[in-house]
Every structure is written in structure tokens, then in C-alpha cells.
Amino acid sequence: MNRRSFVRASSVLVLPSLVGRAFAEAAWPAKPIRIIAPFAPGGGPDILARLLAQQMGPALGSIIVENRAGAAGNIGADYVAKAAPDGYTLLLTTTATQAINPALYAAIPYDPLRDFTPISMVASTPLMLAAAPDFEANNLKELLALAKAKPGKISFASAGIGTMQHMVGVLVEQRAQVEMLHVPYKGSSQIVSDLISGRVSIVFNSTAALGPMVRDGRLKALAVTSPKRLPAWPDVPTMSEAGLPGFEASAWYAVFGPAHLPPAIVQKLNRELVRAVASPACRDTYASLGLDAVTSTPQELGAVTQRDLATWSGIIKEKHIRAE
DSSP states (O other): OOHHHHHHHHHHHHHHHHHHHHHHHHHOOSSOEEEEEOSOTTSHHHHHHHHHHHHHHHHHOOEEEEEOOOGGGHHHHHHHHTSOSSSSEEEEEEHIIIIIHHHHSSOOSSOTTTTEEEEEEEEEEEEEEEEOTTOSOOSHHHHHHHHHHSTTTSEEEESSTTSHHHHHHHHHHHHHTOOOEEEEOSSSTTHHHHHHHTSSSEEEEEHHHHHHHHHTTSSEEEEEOSSSOBTTBTTSOBHHHHTOTTOOOEEEEEEEEETTOOHHHHHHHHHHHHHHHTSHHHHHHHHHHTOBOOOOOHHHHHHHHHHHHHHHHHHHHHHTOOOO
16 A cells, blocks of 8 residues: 555544544533542532532533542542543542642552543632630741740641641641641541640631631631631731741642543533532532632643642652551
């Protein structure tokens, strides 16, 4: 076969496949879409997945939310990483599976950058730094001064090793060059009572979790980890304002697909996610959960994932943190 004949034959083979792919993308979605929530029912990803599925249903048809919990979200994330890149299997996850777990666990079965297609961020939640009313520090500068004067004596609680609460505490240690005592709990239920009683010194947690107790005086807020003051908490300074310039840390929720998801499907999903997050139903639910309604372009989400993966991986390796 000469070169010209080979080119003609190749074109005959390639053209139908390209046409078929273009038709499939144009017809998408032609069947129900599944959103995988990699944590247990009732958690943030599950609630957001069901809320967004409901809001996107009129435009995209049937959307099913499926919980595939286990291994701190790694099981569900891996399931999506290995799914076909056809737009019918999506992941609604958190900072944990994409930016913390890859360094926290000795081995995970997916690559958070190579094995996923970023679609859009859908929410973020800054943390609040709080202490008991009678704790001797009344602001971040006083807290850091105490931590420097008493290495290892100021304790900070978290819901477990590798949680955002833990990682933010370690980030403060690194940035302020102080040593504190990490006290991991099995969940968050006992933390507040131990904080109020003085068994632990401080905690970083969501405004939804700590806000009611700050408002009624059972706790005091020292700072928030957002880049700007929160509208609901205008009198609480940011960490940057209060003594750690440039400090910022928020947990985020985002939607990803498997790697190599067609651009046309990515664009359509991004557009519908942005519309859903802007809906009154989402705004009201977000407010009740203490979440910020945040969306992004796929490129912006990819950059945030890469940035946070570098930040948290560096801290985890420096402090030799490992999942239990």
C-alpha cells in the first residue's frame, strides 16, 4: 500500500470514530448521571451532592447520588478515577481526597492530579479559631506568645489525624514557628465540651460548629482562617490581621470527573454547577451549613488542587504525619 492509499484508509477509519464521539458528546446526557460522594450519608459532600443534583436535574435529567465511603474518602475517589470518561460518573469531594490523603497515606490507588478532570469548585468553608472564655489568650498574638513561652503545653483539638482541623493547626505551628500539642478525637462530638471545660486549649472548626457557642458566650472566637473577615462575623479578625500575615486556609468542596473527560461535557457541567450554586435553594442551605458559595473554572480548580496538594504534602512530610 502506497502512502496516499494508507492516508485514505486511515481517514476512513478515523472519521467515523470522530463523528461518533462528537455525536455522543452532543447527545450527552442520554442516561442518568451518578455523583459519587466518597463519605458517609449525612456529611457535607453527601448533602451538597443531593442538593446540587436536585438543582441540576431540570437541565441534565436524572442524577443519582451514590455513597462510596471508606478509607477517608479514598475508596470513592478511586472508583471515579477508574470510571469511563463519558460524563456519567462524577465525584463530589473535599480537600481531603485530592490534597491531603495523597501524602497522609503510605499508598493510595490514584493520582489526584493525573487521574481526574477538574470541573468546578462548589463551596468552601474557612475555619474559626476558638477557645474557652477563661483561656488566658484573648487574641492570636497572645496565643502565639503563650505557645512560644510554653512549648508543647498549648493543646489543639481535632476530629482526627489528617483532618482539616489538624492540618490547619500544624500550619500555624509551621508559620509561627511554635510547638503545640495535637489532641486527636474520634469525631467532633466531645471536642466542644472538653474545650469549654479547659481539657484542651483551642480548636479550629467551622463557623457552623462553633458559631452558636460563640454567640451565647460559651466560647470566644480569636480569628478566622479566611482571607477576608466573614460577613456573619465582622468583629472577628482574620488570622492574617491578627498576627500571621498572609495566612489563609479553607476546606473546599469540588466536583471532578475521570481523567480525559471531553471538554464539551466539562463546559456543560461547569455551567450547570455554577447555575445550581447560585440558586436560592443552594444559597439558603449553604448559609445554614456555614458554607461559602464558591464556584470556579475547571482551570482555577486545577490550580487550587495543585497548590493545596503542594502545601499539605509539604507539611505532612516535614512533620512525619501518617494516618492511623
